[in-house]
Amino acid sequence: MEKRIIAAQKEFNxxxxxxxxxxxxxxxxxxxxxxxxxxxxxxxxxxxIIDATMTFLDKAFIVLPMAFVIILGDIDISVAxxxxxxxxxxxxxxxxxxxxxELAMVICLVVGTLCxxxxxxxxxxxxxxxxxxxxxxxxxxxRGIAYIILEDQASGKFPQWFSYLGWGYVGGIPFILIVFAIxxxxxxxxxxxxxxxxxxxxxxxxxxxxxxxxxxxxxxKTVIFTLAGFMSGVTALFLTSKMGSTRPNVATGYELDxxxxxxxxxxxxxxxxxxxxxxxxxxxxxxLLRYGLGLKNVPAQMLLIIIGLLLxxxxxxxxxxxxxxxxxxxxxxxx
Amino acid sequence: xxxxxxxxxxxxxxISKFRELGLLVFIILLSVLVQLRNPNFLTLENINDMIxxxxxLSILTVGMMLVIVTRxxxxxxxxxxxxxxxxxxxxxxxNMNLHPLLAILLGTxxxxxxxxxxxxxxxxxxxxPIIATLGMMNVYxxxxxxxxxxxxxxxxxxxxxxxxxxTSSILGINVLIFIAILIYIIFYYFINHTRTGxxxxxxxxxxxxxxxxxxxxxxxxWMVYTIMGALAGLAGVLWVSKFASAQGDTAMGYEMDVxxxxxxxxxxxxxxxxxxxxxxxxxxxxxxxxxxxxxxNVSPFWQEAIQGVIILVAVIVNALVKRNVDRKNLMxxxx
Numbered sequence: 209m210e211k212r213i214i215a216a217q218k219e220f221n222x223x224x225x226x227x228x229x230x231x232x233x234x235x236x237x238x239x240x241x242x243x244x245x246x247x248x249x250x251x252x253x254x255x256x257i258i259d260a261t262m263t264f265l266d267k268a269f270i271v272l273p274m275a276f277v278i279i280l281g282d283i284d285i286s287v288a289x290x291x292x293x294x295x296x297x298x299x300x301x302x303x304x305x306x307x308x309x310e311l312a313m314v315i316c317l318v319v320g321t322l323c324x325x326x327x328x329x330x331x332x333x334x335x336x337x338x339x340x341x342x343x344x345x346x347x348x349x350x351r352g353i354a355y356i357i358l359e360d361q362a363s364g365k366f367p368q369w370f371s372y373l374g375w376g377y378v379g380g381i382p383f384i385l386i387v388f389a390i391x392x393x394x395x396x397x398x399x400x401x402x403x404x405x406x407x408x409x410x411x412x413x414x415x416x417x418x419x420x421x422x423x424x425x426x427x428x429k430t431v432i433f434t435l436a437g438f439m440s441g442v443t444a445l446f447l448t449s450k451m452g453s454t455r456p457n458v459a460t461g462y463e464l465d466x467x468x469x470x471x472x473x474x475x476x477x478x479x480x481x482x483x484x485x486x487x488x489x490x491x492x493x494x495x496l497l498r499y500g501l502g503l504k505n506v507p508a509q510m511l512l513i514i515i516g517l518l519l520x521x522x523x524x525x526x527x528x529x530x531x532x533x534x535x536x537x538x539x540x541x542x543x
Numbered sequence: 544x545x546x547x548x549x550x551x552x553x554x555x556x557x558i559s560k561f562r563e564l565g566l567l568v569f570i571i572l573l574s575v576l577v578q579l580r581n582p583n584f585l586t587l588e589n590i591n592d593m594i595x596x597x598x599x600l601s602i603l604t605v606g607m608m609l610v611i612v613t614r615x616x617x618x619x620x621x622x623x624x625x626x627x628x629x630x631x632x633x634x635x636x637x638n639m640n641l642h643p644l645l646a647i648l649l650g651t652x653x654x655x656x657x658x659x660x661x662x663x664x665x666x667x668x669x670x671x672p673i674i675a676t677l678g679m680m681n682v683y684x685x686x687x688x689x690x691x692x693x694x695x696x697x698x699x700x701x702x703x704x705x706x707x708x709x710t711s712s713i714l715g716i717n718v719l720i721f722i723a724i725l726i727y728i729i730f731y732y733f734i735n736h737t738r739t740g741x742x743x744x745x746x747x748x749x750x751x752x753x754x755x756x757x758x759x760x761x762x763x764x765w766m767v768y769t770i771m772g773a774l775a776g777l778a779g780v781l782w783v784s785k786f787a788s789a790q791g792d793t794a795m796g797y798e799m800d801v802x803x804x805x806x807x808x809x810x811x812x813x814x815x816x817x818x819x820x821x822x823x824x825x826x827x828x829x830x831x832x833x834x835x836x837x838x839x840n841v842s843p844f845w846q847e848a849i850q851g852v853i854i855l856v857a858v859i860v861n862a863l864v865k866r867n868v869d870r871k872n873l874m875x876x877x878x
Contacts, residue, residue: 283673330855336862340616340673341812345855348799352848359844464677477671509688509791516681523670523678 229474233489244500264495265384266446267462271469272395273436275487278470279412281479282339288462289350290440294319295454296354299363309367317441324437328430354456364453374450396484412480468519469494562809566824577835597830598719599778603801604822605730606771612747613767614814615672618798620775622683625793627653628779629687632696632789639702650780658772666764688791698787709785731819748815803854804829
């Protein structure tokens with residue numbers, strides 16, 4: 209009986225390798241590229257695809273820590289407001305307070321980190337409150353502070369070199385892509401090769417068991433939410449550089465895109481499952497999809513609908529898969 | 544044994560009474576303070592205006608309370624409201640002779656359909672409420688823009704009979720207020736005195752136990768989100784009639800006001816508890832704040848942040864009160 213179960217599991221694993229969600233994403237990515245290429249004859253060359261990444265990579269920085277947050281089984285919907293607040297503070301400290309741009313950029317990262325830290329502390333100090341309600345209220349507060357600071361004004365006039373962040377190249381490759389690749393490797397190693405990463409998975413699967421086995425649950429949770437804040441600061445840098453100016457309503461709706469990317473990347477919203485490689489693939493899937501629809505002049509409202517549906521469907525698919533998987537296993541053991 | 548239970552019950556009702564009394568005192572204090580700053584606040588005209596403005600909010604709050612009681616949250620209601628408002632506005636502008644009651648019915652049906660879809664995703668497909676409603680929020684918002692082609696339906700396109708919904712009165716009470724009172728009476732009966740109503744609370748306080756005791760949790764969840772959608776649809780028609788314009792971005796972010804009113808009214812975000820009397824006070828307090836802040840010359844840019852802080856403080860206070868009650872109960876058990 210036992211042997212049979214193990215055999216069944218082994219067979220399942222072999223099959224699992226080819227039926228991994230990541231291969232599915234690769235397939236979708238190829239299909240999207242084929243469609244994009246058929247829409248525009250200028251699309252399918254290396255340079256144009258590389259350039260296309262510049263249009264969507266700014267929010268990709270938040271996807272990495274968000275994967276951690278969702279693996280924990282939590283969610284952070286305040287990230288877009290954090291982007292807005294840190295971007296606005298940076299602009300004001302350069303333009304109105306006369307600080308040097310380098311310092312203003314550091315302040316931007318510090319503000320982002322602080323926002324994340326506040327989220328983390330609130331969530332771990334008040335365990336009765338879910339991450340949903342805490343980040344929901346800080347989402348309003350951070351965006352509200354951005355409005356208090358800048359009201360309905362825009363703030364721009366950054367030094368010339370600042371636009372390099374969003375638009376510059378290093379040896380023919382966009383600077384933003386290189387920075388993203390570095391962060392992706394760091395976060396990938398952190399999640400898959402360190403004890404920190406293993407603990408994150410453990411907490412996502414069973415937080416009580418993790419606490420009893422000596423994992424410093426609160427500390428890890430605070431660190432992860434702080435990381436999400438820091439990376440929102442990084443996004444603020446690149447986004448502001450790309451746009452050349454900032455407003456309090458900047459990055460509205462980014463949380464939807466980011467969560468959609470993470471979830472489409474195969475990270476389960478019930479926690480404990482998911483890999484960085486999947487989320488990176490899904491960044492490119494959604495990014496290039498948007499780019500392609502943009503080529504076709506699809507209106508922005510249609511994009512809203514598509515991304516929303518994509519998010520819901522992406523969450524629905526693994527739920528269905530788990531059901532059939534269980535049925536499958538049960539069937540096998542019975543036989 | 545029964546004495547202890549009775550005592551505990553007394554203690555708990557005592558605390559919740561105390562909370563509502565505290566809220567009431569706070570509302571009175573706030574009104575007095577605002578009155579001292581601006582004598583126009585407590586005039587009959589302004590109070591009437593304020594209650595009229597709060598009516599739509601309070602209709603939505605009932606539905607949101609039911610959703611939060613089942614441990615869920617619904618971020619899609621602002622979009623549902625806009626969609627059903629837009630559809631009914633477009634319909635009445637095309638058929639000027641349509642009876643206003645039919646317009647209300649149409650909006651409610653659209654809202655019910657929207658809520659039904661969300662309910663399906665949450666109950667049947669078992670998607671986290673926050674993800675499902677975040678996705679559908681964007682889908683419905685996108686649809687609103689699509690069907691209107693990005694254009695407004697303005698006052699002169701609407702028949703007078705439709706605009707009169709919000710201005711006429713029944714039995715000397717403004718229709719908006721009348722509908723709100725009617726809904727509160729119906730739902731007071733529904734959640735306190737019907738089996739299905741009590742099942743909502745059972746599902747919220749312990750889903751597993753509810754399932755084991757034979758409650759169809761899927762059905763209850765589905766119903767709750769459908770009710771929420773129906774109320775949002777109704778509110779959509781009232782909103783459009785009141786402001787005499789339907790826009791693509793109607794009620795954007797309004798879900799936050801509704802959640803705030805619930806949380807202020809003592810609805811526990813962890814599910815299982817929430818009272819009609821509490822949310823009346825909650826919506827009233829939020830209505831007073833929205834009305835009073837401009838009257839005492841608080842810049843509109845401060846309002847968002849203030850609202851966020853209020854939500855956060857309210858949930859933290861709720862958590863602390865609950866902690867206190869739990870500790871007291873625990874101590875009594877020891878003796």
